[in-house]
Amino acid sequence: xxxxxxxxxxxxxxxxxxxxxxxxxxxxxxxxxxxxxxxxxxxxxxxxxxxxxxxxxxxxxxxxxxxxxxxxxxxxxxxxxxxxxxxxxxxxxxxxxxxxxxxxxxxxxxxxxxxxxxxxxxxxxxxxxxxxxxxxxxxxxxxxxxxxxxxxxxxxxxxxxxxxxxxxxxxxxxxxxxxxxxxxxxxxxxxxxxxxxxxxxxxxxxxxxxxxxxxxxxxxxxxxxxxxxxxxxxxxxxxxxxxxxxxxxxxxxxxxxxxxxxxxxxxxxxxxxxxxxxxxxx
Numbered sequence: 001x002x003x004x005x006x007x008x009x010x011x012x013x014x015x016x017x018x019x020x021x022x023x024x025x026x027x028x029x030x031x032x033x034x035x036x037x038x039x040x041x042x043x044x045x046x047x048x049x050x051x052x053x054x055x056x057x058x059x060x061x062x063x064x065x066x067x068x069x070x071x072x073x074x075x076x077x078x079x080x081x082x083x084x085x086x087x088x089x090x091x092x093x094x095x096x097x098x099x100x101x102x103x104x105x106x107x108x109x110x111x112x113x114x115x116x117x118x119x120x121x122x123x124x125x126x127x128x129x130x131x132x133x134x135x136x137x138x139x140x141x142x143x144x145x146x147x148x149x150x151x152x153x154x155x156x157x158x159x160x161x162x163x164x165x166x167x168x169x170x171x172x173x174x175x176x177x178x179x180x181x182x183x184x185x186x187x188x189x190x191x192x193x194x195x196x197x198x199x200x201x202x203x204x205x206x207x208x209x210x211x212x213x214x215x216x217x218x219x220x221x222x223x224x225x226x227x228x229x230x231x232x233x234x235x236x237x238x239x240x241x242x243x244x245x246x247x248x249x250x251x252x253x254x255x256x257x258x259x260x261x262x263x264x265x266x267x268x269x270x271x272x273x274x275x276x277x278x279x280x281x282x
Contacts, residue, residue: 001242003272003281004033004064006222006252007052008264010044018261019052020059025265029272030281033064033096035221035250038071041107050083057091064094068184068221068250069166071102073118074111077125077145078152081132085156093157098184098219099126100166119171126163126179133160164219168198177205182217182247188225190240199244213245223249226267227256231274238280 005026012018026034034056039046053065065087072080088095101118102108108115124142131138133156140147164182165175176183183202187195199218206216220241224234241249251271253264275281 001238001246001280002032002248003238003275004035004066004248004250005031005268006068006250006254007034007036007047008254008261009037009046010254011258011264012261013045014047016055019055022261022265023056023059023063026268027060027063029265029269030276031063031251031268031272033066033248033250035066035068035098035219038067038069039107040071040074041104041110050087053087053095054090057087057094060091062094064096065091066096066164067098068219069098069100071104071107072099072125073101073121074108074113077128078132078147078150080125081129082152084129084161085133085152085154088156088158088161089154095156095158096162096164096182098164098166100184101172119175122165123175123179129163130160133158164217166221170201173198173202174205177202177209177211177216180216182219184219184221186221188220188222188252190220190223190237190244190246196244203245217247218245219248219250220246221250222252224251224271225255226251226253226271231270234271235274235278235280238275239278242280 012022036049036052038049049067056065084095084097101122105115121144124144128140128145132152137149137151138147139149162181164184165180166184189195203213206213223241224237238249253267258264
């Protein structure tokens with residue numbers, strides 16, 4: 001199971017040196033990915049993921065960059081394909097694109113996007129993204145897109161870029177089973193029977209879709225929340241996620257009351273040593 005971190009959007013601020021030091025420290029500690037939340041309109045500070053990833057691509061060498069999650073139906077698909085391809089190139093093929101349908105109707109209105117049909121729209125978008133990432137020219141006729149011999153240049157290193165999806169509803173799990181490379185769950189408690197049943201349900205749907213279970217990853221987006229529990233609880237939580245079949249887990253240090261980014265890094269250092277001693281992380 002690969003262990004990554006949730007980028008501390010609200011706490012890190014906009015100081016370039018702080019962002020640099022955090023990203024490079026997390027990579028040097030051996031964490032596998034940095035997961036970045038997206039929110040276009042908010043009272044709290046959120047860095048725009050693609051712009052932030054352009055910076056992180058230059059500041060790091062190995063760590064994967066993943067959105068957790070990008071509200072895809074609120075954005076123009078061809079532009080997302082271009083932005084994602086640019087990040088993938090600049091990072092040397094380190095982008096994993098996490099997407100979802102979103103929930104904030106007001107933000108859709110502000111983005112001049114359609115809210116009511118976003119479930120159907122995201123399916124069309126994923127098909128189109130993969131075509132744009134793998135073919136020099138795409139011709140596509142759908143409900144929301146009409147393209148004739150359209151291509152992006154340069155194309156990404158990963159062809160296609162992995163697309164993971166978030167969401168907990170059964171209709172979303174069915175969509176993930178059919179279309180996605182992985183599921184990003186917002187559930188943080190692997191001991192909860194509802195969460196366990198949801199994981200089992202996804203596996204059933206993947207099999208029903210005639211796909212191998214290995215082809216659809218599972219990420220616990222906030223699989224360990226530092227603000228709750230003791231160190232032993234964090235390890236037990238990680239072990240439980242691994243037993244459930246999670247392939248990725250992100251550690252969330254936000255909202256823990258830390259006064260500085262160094263405190264985030266200090267606890268990530270202790271946690272990494274604990275997880276490695278238990279054989280949890282890869």
